Amino acid sequence: MWVFPLAAAVVAFAFAAVLARRFARTRRLHLAMWCAALVMYGLASLAVAGGAVSGWSRTLFEVYWILGAVLNVPLLAAGEVHLLRRGPVLDVAVWVILAFVFAYTVAVTRGAAIDPSALAERLPSGKEVFGDRTAAYRLPQVISIPSYVILVAGAAWSAWRMRGRPELRSRFIGTLLVAAGATITAAAGSAFAALGNLPAFSLSLLAGVAVMFLGFRRASESRPASERRDLPAH
Numbered sequence: 284m285w286v287f288p289l290a291a292a293v294v295a296f297a298f299a300a301v302l303a304r305r306f307a308r309t310r311r312l313h314l315a316m317w318c319a320a321l322v323m324y325g326l327a328s329l330a331v332a333g334g335a336v337s338g339w340s341r342t343l344f345e346v347y348w349i350l351g352a353v354l355n356v357p358l359l360a361a362g363e364v365h366l367l368r369r370g371p372v373l374d375v376a377v378w379v380i381l382a383f384v385f386a387y388t389v390a391v392t393r394g395a396a397i398d399p400s401a402l403a404e405r406l407p408s409g410k411e412v413f414g415d416r417t418a419a420y421r422l423p424q425v426i427s428i429p430s431y432v433i434l435v436a437g438a439a440w441s442a443w444r445m446r447g448r449p450e451l452r453s454r455f456i457g458t459l460l461v462a463a464g465a466t467i468t469a470a471a472g473s474a475f476a477a478l479g480n481l482p483a484f485s486l487s488l489l490a491g492v493a494v495m496f497l498g499f500r501r502a503s504e505s506r507p508a509s510e511r512r513d514l515p516a517h
Contacts, residue, residue, distance in 0.1 A: 287485035288331040291492050295325035298496045316362035320355040321492075327351025328488050335481060339402040344412060345392055352409065353388050353422045356469065357381060360430040363437035384426055395419035406481040423473070431469045438462040457502025464495030
């Protein structure tokens with residue numbers, strides 16, 4: 284089942300390359316944040332592929348956990364916040380929160396005790412690796428879930444504001460697809476990961492990032508250059 288996470292990594296890196304090119308052209312910060320998030324997604328997917336092929340090590344699991352289970356979602360949410368609202372106070376607050384989240388996640392994960400026997404599973408569960416109720420195991424619940432809610436709420440608000448406007452139909456559909464892709468990854472992916480179902484989890488990695496990429500491309504098409512933005516906007 285290494286093919287699906289490998290394909291997910293390829294799609295994520297292709298998506299990141301598109302975002303990087305647009306950031307280089309427009310210098311819009313949200314694009315850089317989304318680009319970094321997709322690079323993290325790609326690296327986490329590669330870790331899953333590596334674990335499926337050669338077995339899991341602590342390093343592979345930490346890459347998957349830190350970049351895939353926790354940190355890529357706050358970056359996506361931060362980009363959405365920056366796109367929705369701009370201002371020096373808000374920008375500083377977002378960067379301070381991100382810095383704390385990143386430092387806390389890395390410190391807690393790197394410092395956590397693990398159960399080496401749990402790494403023998405095809406898809407190790409964070410609960411089994413770190414132990415129930417540990418700070419490392421709780422990271423996705425404390426960080427990723429609130430970030431996902433912010434991301435999807437922002438996309439839903441954008442879609443609501445675009446409803447009933449024929450000239451923004453592609454943008455409206457693209458916004459919903461981005462939210463759907465994030466949901467596939469966050470909901471289905473997390474559920475299958477908790478169950479240790481590697482085939483279903485691997486497929487959800489690929490499906491989630493592919494739907495987000497499709498949404499991005501759909502939201503960017505059929506719009507005048509003077510009005511064009513770089514993702515579902517507002």
